[in-house]
Amino acid sequence: MNxxxxxxxxxxxxxxxxxxxxGTPFLFVSLGECLTEKSGRINLGLEGNLIMxxxxxxxxxxxxxxxxxxxxxxxxxxxxxGFLHALLCQQQRVNDIAVGIAMMMFGTGLAFYLGKSFxxxxxxxxPAIALGGWSDSAVVRAALDINVLFIIGTLLAVAMAxxxxxxxxxxxxxxxxESRNAALAMGINxxxxxLYATMxxxxxxxxxxxxxxxxxxxxxxxxxxxxxxxxxxxxxIFARWNPLYCLYTSLLFGxxxxxxxxxxxxGVSGGYYLFNAAPYILTLGIMMxxxxxxxxxxxxxxxxxxx
Amino acid sequence: MNTVSPYVLEAINIxxxxxxxxxxxxxxxxxxxxxxxxxxxxxxxxxxTLVKCIMGYYQPDVGEVLFGDRQQAITQPHDALLLxxxxxxxxxxxxxxxxxxENIILSRPRLPLIIHWRKEMAELKRRMQGMPFQIxxxxxxxxxxxxxxxxxxxxxxxxxxxxxxxxxxxTSVLTPTEADEVLGKIQTMSREQHLSVLIITHKFxxxxxxxxxxxxxxxxxYVGSARVDQVSPPILxxxxxxxxxxxxxxxxxxxxxxxxxxxxxxxxxTDDAGVTALTGLSLSVNSGEIVGIAGVSGNGQRExxxxxxxxxxxxxxxxxxxxxxxxxxxxxxxxHKFHCLPEEPLRNACVASMSVADNLAFRxxxxxxxxxxxxxxxxxxxxxxxxxxxxxxAIKTPGPSTPVGNLSGGNVQRTVLARELADxxxxxxxxxxxxxxxxxxxxxxHQQIMAARNRGTAVLLISEDLDEILELSDRLxxxxxxxxxxxxxxxxxxxxxxxxxxxxx
Numbered sequence: 001m002n003x004x005x006x007x008x009x010x011x012x013x014x015x016x017x018x019x020x021x022x023g024t025p026f027l028f029v030s031l032g033e034c035l036t037e038k039s040g041r042i043n044l045g046l047e048g049n050l051i052m053x054x055x056x057x058x059x060x061x062x063x064x065x066x067x068x069x070x071x072x073x074x075x076x077x078x079x080x081x082g083f084l085h086a087l088l089c090q091q092q093r094v095n096d097i098a099v100g101i102a103m104m105m106f107g108t109g110l111a112f113y114l115g116k117s118f119x120x121x122x123x124x125x126x127p128a129i130a131l132g133g134w135s136d137s138a139v140v141r142a143a144l145d146i147n148v149l150f151i152i153g154t155l156l157a158v159a160m161a162x163x164x165x166x167x168x169x170x171x172x173x174x175x176x177x178e179s180r181n182a183a184l185a186m187g188i189n190x191x192x193x194x195l196y197a198t199m200x201x202x203x204x205x206x207x208x209x210x211x212x213x214x215x216x217x218x219x220x221x222x223x224x225x226x227x228x229x230x231x232x233x234x235x236x237i238f239a240r241w242n243p244l245y246c247l248y249t250s251l252l253f254g255x256x257x258x259x260x261x262x263x264x265x266x267g268v269s270g271g272y273y274l275f276n277a278a279p280y281i282l283t284l285g286i287m288m289x290x291x292x293x294x295x296x297x298x299x300x301x302x303x304x305x306x307x
Numbered sequence: 308m309n310t311v312s313p314y315v316l317e318a319i320n321i322x323x324x325x326x327x328x329x330x331x332x333x334x335x336x337x338x339x340x341x342x343x344x345x346x347x348x349x350x351x352x353x354x355x356t357l358v359k360c361i362m363g364y365y366q367p368d369v370g371e372v373l374f375g376d377r378q379q380a381i382t383q384p385h386d387a388l389l390l391x392x393x394x395x396x397x398x399x400x401x402x403x404x405x406x407x408x409e410n411i412i413l414s415r416p417r418l419p420l421i422i423h424w425r426k427e428m429a430e431l432k433r434r435m436q437g438m439p440f441q442i443x444x445x446x447x448x449x450x451x452x453x454x455x456x457x458x459x460x461x462x463x464x465x466x467x468x469x470x471x472x473x474x475x476x477x478t479s480v481l482t483p484t485e486a487d488e489v490l491g492k493i494q495t496m497s498r499e500q501h502l503s504v505l506i507i508t509h510k511f512x513x514x515x516x517x518x519x520x521x522x523x524x525x526x527x528x529y530v531g532s533a534r535v536d537q538v539s540p541p542i543l544x545x546x547x548x549x550x551x552x553x554x555x556x557x558x559x560x561x562x563x564x565x566x567x568x569x570x571x572x573x574x575x576x577t578d579d580a581g582v583t584a585l586t587g588l589s590l591s592v593n594s595g596e597i598v599g600i601a602g603v604s605g606n607g608q609r610e611x612x613x614x615x616x617x618x619x620x621x622x623x624x625x626x627x628x629x630x631x632x633x634x635x636x637x638x639x640x641x642x643h644k645f646h647c648l649p650e651e652p653l654r655n656a657c658v659a660s661m662s663v664a665d666n667l668a669f670r671x672x673x674x675x676x677x678x679x680x681x682x683x684x685x686x687x688x689x690x691x692x693x694x695x696x697x698x699x700x701a702i703k704t705p706g707p708s709t710p711v712g713n714l715s716g717g718n719v720q721r722t723v724l725a726r727e728l729a730d731x732x733x734x735x736x737x738x739x740x741x742x743x744x745x746x747x748x749x750x751x752x753h754q755q756i757m758a759a760r761n762r763g764t765a766v767l768l769i770s771e772d773l774d775e776i777l778e779l780s781d782r783l784x785x786x787x788x789x790x791x792x793x794x795x796x797x798x799x800x801x802x803x804x805x806x807x808x809x810x811x812x
Binding site (some may be wrong): 165166167168169171172174175178179181182185186187299301302 | 383384385388400401402403404405409412413414418419420421422423424
């Protein structure tokens with residue numbers, strides 16, 4: 001092949017663009033999970049929030065004509081699921097992992113049930129900012145179409161990192177997540193803090209879902225999510241419960257997911273399915289790397305071990 | 308201070324019951340301003356319950372708490388905080404993943420919505436200069452030693468302009484030297500800065516050296532209060548226990564033909580966090596000898612015990628019993644008559660929900676006569692054996708079928724003791740055998756350990772209670788930072804030297 005050089009720089013650009021495009025839902029879900037886990041609770045149900053968000057966002061955008069209203073509704077649906085999760089978790093002898101799995105199936109099933117009639121129609125898409133206008137190459141332009149949600153997510157990651165350190169409620173949230181007893185001794189209502197954290201986390205996961213249906217891939221169908229909501233949990237562990245690291249690892253996962261399509265676009269089709277499996281392999285690898293019989297995860301909120 | 312200062316805090320006629328249990332029965336405690344008051348009592352005497360009533364964790368059923376000269380409704384810990392009553396708990400309430408500064412800021416009753424760290428740090432640094440201890444503000448709590456954490460807890464309270472400071476067993480994690488430093492500074496502060504201090508303790512030495520007044524509780528009842536200069540340790544002990552304590556001195560029979568039974572060579576072990584807990588520890592214990600390992604908790608004692616008991620894998624090094632390699636397998640334990648009394652026996656040596664009889668049978672349930680050839684259990688034999696042991700070791704239990712978790716701490720310890728010491732024992736490992744037990748149980752357990760030694764058992768005793776080690780050991784080792792740093796005998800031991808080594812200097 002005589003255009004190999006150009007092809008592979010094309011792959012690189014496509015992977016970078018893909019990292020942003022595919023990574024955005026990861027970013028929102030992982031920030032949501034990070035926020036929830038910082039309060040001392042794991043929400044495995046965010047996959048359900050994601051799919052519910054994708055469906056409701058798409059439906060509302062289609063019916064109202066406004067993609068941003070869709071995003072808002074998607075977040076709200078996620079927040080309601082988070083509310084339900086929190087409500088169940090604060091009952092006596094209820095395990096957050098079990099509730100999370102139930103909520104995941106509930107959210108997914110509900111979205112499929114309600115979303116049947118929205119598979120065909122086409123909803124308006126979220127706008128993107130064309131940062132690649134200077135380039136003649138279509139590949140570069142496509143890669144540098146940055147969605148507004150990604151920018152919001154990036155700012156949110158920075159804001160969350162600041163919030164955890166500098167805001168009163170950030171410190172209190174961490175206290176609740178580190179030690180329930182210390183929080184109780186300070187007169188903090190642990191249930192309420194976790195309720196808000198789970199709802200806010202659910203909202204973000206819902207927004208992440210709306211990105212899937214309203215921007216990339218940009219349609220609603222039942223195979224839309226491929227486990228991003230669950231992988232985000234692994235991602236938070238990898239990110240050591242740090243919102244900024246959530247941003248980086250989301251991009252890493254996004255890039256891994258974009259590898260397959262990017263290679264295919266330059267004609268490398270061998271091992272296509274193998275490359276598509278990259279994010280899953282990455283998840284497994286991270287889990288194996290961070291798991292240790294000898295060592296506790298550094299940075300892990302203290303209350304998470306009390307399952 | 309010669310003049311009698313007024314009371315700053317009074318808990319009057321407090322009663323509190325939990326279901327059937329009467330935790331406090333008409334107890335009164337009066338704390339004078341600018342003084343140190345000791346609250347003395349055995350475990351389960353109601354000291355913690357009383358303090359929790361003062362702090363607002365519990366509401367007393369009867370009685371009232373007066374602060375200053377007014378009755379104050381303290382219905383939750385936050386109220387106590389606002390009144391200027393601060394408490395340092397026995398178990399640290401610091402948040403390990405946060406820095407010293409974050410922990411201090413968090414303890415404020417009212418936090419600003421946004422924390423301006425630069426301003427706050429400058430302010431904290433300035434105020435730290437007036438504090439009795441210095442701790443780096445940026446350090447994460449996980450990097451601090453137990454003693455430093457205790458100091459942070461105290462500083463945290465002092466920075467809140469606390470008027471009444473309550474300390475719950477403040478020296479249990481400190482070396483003797485650290486304990487003297489902390490209590491000495493607290494005493495000075497009480498006089499110079501008008502701080503009123505209530506110390507919960509069971510150590511007479513601390514009462515005699517650092518307190519002005521003392522109140523004694525026994526089994527939830529008020530026994531009496533006195534000025535410390537008018538009492539002596541024997542009087543206090545009699546008040547605590549309710550009768551004169553007759554101490555049967557331990558009989559130490561000289562050992563004939565000692566031979567090394569337990570040898571540990573260059574043992575390296577990592578803890579749960581992956582940090583090295585033991586850095587090449589070597590020791591040997593002879594038959595008919597008690598070797599005591601003294602040290603502040605968290606210096607590798609727990610990991611050493613866990614390796615010996617088979618609860619943790621060693622990183623490198625060797626353990627030899629009877630000149631054979633030992634890897635804590637069941638067969639080896641049986642062959643070498645290797646027995647263990649781990650700390651917190653209910654957690655480390657019992658299944659709480661299983662019966663006393665079953666727990667007593669753990670070592671031998673799969674051997675005849677307790678098991679028949681095909682592996683079926685002979686319940687009758689197990690129960691019979693349990694009855695014998697319950698009688699011989701005076702275990703107070705409703706019966707052999709009672710779940711061991713229902714017994715009192717002393718009787719759980721006796722159950723494990725019965726299981727481990729009933730038969731011939733060559734090597735015995737003991738860790739903090741008397742945590743939370745009353746005088747009677749402690750004396751009893753000490754007698755048993757000494758008796759085992761006199762029968763020729765090699766005993767390795769790991770304890771955070773230096774007095775216990777001095778009393779029981781033939782030889783004394785000091786552990787610090789996962790290393791043995793000092794060896795002596797109780798006769799030649801010097802408290803200050805041992806304290807220095809414990810602190811790692």
